[in-house]
Amino acid sequence: MNPTDRRTFLKMAGVPAVAGALSLDLSKATAIAANNQHGSIRDVEHVVILMQENRSFDHYFGTLRGVRGYGDPRAVRLPNGDPVWNQPNGGATLLPFRPDVPDVGEMFLPDPPHGWNDTHAAWNGGRHDQFVPNKGIQTMTYHTRHDLPYQYALADAFTICDNYYCSLLGPTDPNRYHMWTGWVGNDGKGGGPVLANDEAGYDWSTYPERLERNGVSWKIYQDQGVGLTQEGFWGWTQDPFIGNYGDNALLYFHQYQNAQPGNPLADKAKTGTLVSAQGRSPERLFDQFRADVGSGALPQVSWIVAPEAYTEHPNWAPDFGAWYVSQVVDILASNPEVWSKMALFITYDEEGGFFDHLVPPTPPRSAADGTSTVPIDNEIFPGSSRFSAGPIGLGMRVPMLIVSPWTRGGWVNSQVFDHTSLIRFLEARFASGNPDLVESNITPWRRAVSGDLTSAFDFRNPNDGRRPKLPSTLGDRPTNLDRVPDEPPVPPTVQKVPNQERGVRPARALPYQLHVDGTAAQVTMSNAGSVAAVLQARPAGGDPSTYTLGPGHSLTQSFTSEDLEVHGPNGFYRRFRGTGPLRATAEYDEQRMELTLSIRNVAGSPAHVNVTDGYTGRTTKLSVTAHGQATRSWSLRHAGGWYDLSLTLAGEDLPAIHYAGHLENGEDSISDPLIGDAS
Numbered sequence: 001m002n003p004t005d006r007r008t009f010l011k012m013a014g015v016p017a018v019a020g021a022l023s024l025d026l027s028k029a030t031a032i033a034a035n036n037q038h039g040s041i042r043d044v045e046h047v048v049i050l051m052q053e054n055r056s057f058d059h060y061f062g063t064l065r066g067v068r069g070y071g072d073p074r075a076v077r078l079p080n081g082d083p084v085w086n087q088p089n090g091g092a093t094l095l096p097f098r099p100d101v102p103d104v105g106e107m108f109l110p111d112p113p114h115g116w117n118d119t120h121a122a123w124n125g126g127r128h129d130q131f132v133p134n135k136g137i138q139t140m141t142y143h144t145r146h147d148l149p150y151q152y153a154l155a156d157a158f159t160i161c162d163n164y165y166c167s168l169l170g171p172t173d174p175n176r177y178h179m180w181t182g183w184v185g186n187d188g189k190g191g192g193p194v195l196a197n198d199e200a201g202y203d204w205s206t207y208p209e210r211l212e213r214n215g216v217s218w219k220i221y222q223d224q225g226v227g228l229t230q231e232g233f234w235g236w237t238q239d240p241f242i243g244n245y246g247d248n249a250l251l252y253f254h255q256y257q258n259a260q261p262g263n264p265l266a267d268k269a270k271t272g273t274l275v276s277a278q279g280r281s282p283e284r285l286f287d288q289f290r291a292d293v294g295s296g297a298l299p300q301v302s303w304i305v306a307p308e309a310y311t312e313h314p315n316w317a318p319d320f321g322a323w324y325v326s327q328v329v330d331i332l333a334s335n336p337e338v339w340s341k342m343a344l345f346i347t348y349d350e351e352g353g354f355f356d357h358l359v360p361p362t363p364p365r366s367a368a369d370g371t372s373t374v375p376i377d378n379e380i381f382p383g384s385s386r387f388s389a390g391p392i393g394l395g396m397r398v399p400m401l402i403v404s405p406w407t408r409g410g411w412v413n414s415q416v417f418d419h420t421s422l423i424r425f426l427e428a429r430f431a432s433g434n435p436d437l438v439e440s441n442i443t444p445w446r447r448a449v450s451g452d453l454t455s456a457f458d459f460r461n462p463n464d465g466r467r468p469k470l471p472s473t474l475g476d477r478p479t480n481l482d483r484v485p486d487e488p489p490v491p492p493t494v495q496k497v498p499n500q501e502r503g504v505r506p507a508r509a510l511p512y513q514l515h516v517d518g519t520a521a522q523v524t525m526s527n528a529g530s531v532a533a534v535l536q537a538r539p540a541g542g543d544p545s546t547y548t549l550g551p552g553h554s555l556t557q558s559f560t561s562e563d564l565e566v567h568g569p570n571g572f573y574r575r576f577r578g579t580g581p582l583r584a585t586a587e588y589d590e591q592r593m594e595l596t597l598s599i600r601n602v603a604g605s606p607a608h609v610n611v612t613d614g615y616t617g618r619t620t621k622l623s624v625t626a627h628g629q630a631t632r633s634w635s636l637r638h639a640g641g642w643y644d645l646s647l648t649l650a651g652e653d654l655p656a657i658h659y660a661g662h663l664e665n666g667e668d669s670i671s672d673p674l675i676g677d678a679s
Helices: 005-012 057-061 116-126 131-135 149-157 172-181 207-213 264-269 282-295 318-333 420-430 444-449
Strands: 046-052 087-089 092-094 159-161 218-221 301-304 342-348 370-372 400-403 411-413 514-518 522-527 533-539 545-549 554-558 563-567 573-577 582-589 594-601 607-613 619-624 629-635 642-649 657-662
Touching: 046 172, 046 318, 046 420, 057 149, 087 131, 116 131, 149 318, 149 400, 172 207, 172 420, 207 218, 207 264, 207 420, 218 264, 218 282, 282 318, 318 342, 342 420, 420 444, 444 545, 514 533, 514 573, 514 582, 522 533, 522 545, 522 563, 545 554, 582 642, 582 657, 594 607, 594 619, 594 642, 607 629, 619 629
Parallel strands: 046 301, 046 342, 159 411, 218 301, 370 545
Antiparallel strands: 087 092, 159 400, 342 400, 514 522, 522 554, 533 545, 533 563, 563 573, 573 657, 582 594, 594 629, 607 619, 607 642, 642 657
């Protein structure tokens, strides 16, 4: 692709080639009112899932305004005390960097390793400090709005999920099995557990089979390449601009392989376009999808599988994927009746070896690794001669964009999700009163920890949002249908943490209410929310541990540390330092939007405490009598429910206790104002 294609097109169109330049006005289509007959998920009549390839959240969206990216004020620390951005690289460190090219969206980056063993090694038991040795320097590359104008515009127009993880710490196929079946044969039956792209043929049940026997229409949209049953790995061809790149993972199941024409599994999963016989025109890849949308024949559930060159899998340029995704959006928008009733989910099967700074939520591998009040059956792989022992997931964080008339407005949703959440959404929509549409493959732990994506939607008042416009992707369409050599990135000599765009974005209400109180030596954790949550304890210089708390559960845990940090979903954070006299407990008042700290002094002499509010910069001075207690409340309305309170003894430099997070009251709010220094 000519590197000047996009900029040349924008110049010809009379608009500047800068981030946010708008040349294609979809406001008429996106102004179409949502089908709001019931005011519930029942109004969604078409679910469309497009899973692309191999990009982490930070790699794509770490610089986007209002998401938990490179401006995260409470990012984890590595065992050596460095911020997580400072990834060890031999005797030095490597920080995230943008390759020094005009447009990284047009760059053909080398493909980092992204298998089970190297990903577990990078994660390193939750230490999260071995990305460069296991993935190469390209793991630390990132993009900006300039590089990904269409993807960023979709996020600004609709909804982005910044706590969405792939399902498995490993490669493509096992992650796609989670999307289509709920697991990888974790129980060892049907050919599982599958931890690599072996494609050997499997026998456990898939969710489309449940849809079929319960009368819910479905279809896979793909290209046949040179014939799905003739050559290549079921659509994985030598020509990267045709076929399905082998990404229709249903075709690795015997029930689909053996299905003959006339069988719904064959007719709906083993058919597609055949552009190799039609001049390889990229637009022809969408002939069937375009026809079904135009005629009103789009099924209730659709999955779209792209040819290799359009999947965004390295070394392919993200721009090719932007063009492909834009075609899906344009086709859906071409039929107002369909658009008013559809939800399009755009995600990525795995992070592809690219760095992301959020340590994924995982179940404890053993009692030494933490505790779970939720059963973790079939979520820990014991190890083999081929694969290291470790949790199956969750995997690294990946992007999720939700394009729908119920998600307009540039929202962020920070609930924990993974690929099984897509099945959970289908359950929420279609399984009412029908237990056969509830996927039994999803483990209890995963079902408890990962949400069903419904919290990203506004089903009550969907038609009040602003009307988005999207930039053109005409210049992103490939003009040369050939493979392109890798373009290895070169790290800069002067390094710094990337800047994140300033500002907040509207944030959906979340179901979390977590408490952690105590000292560095012992904390009590409790969950007063409505869903399970994973907390990660990270003692300075020690090994991290993980704790899954179901709703209504609490536990007390001891540590051999004088500096303990605890991280949870959506920026939840606690830090306890030293062996000083201060003890604190926090209480939430959702109606008043206040946080109350009760501060105890266990010493025999008075304690003078400075409490600094990170969102206002104001310091409150408190005196606590010997063996006494002081109570003080802070209003959180000024920061949209966010709090960041540091307790420091007078005369000391470092806080003894640090409380931070977000108070949920069931109402929508804003993203963390401290992200990107937006306060």
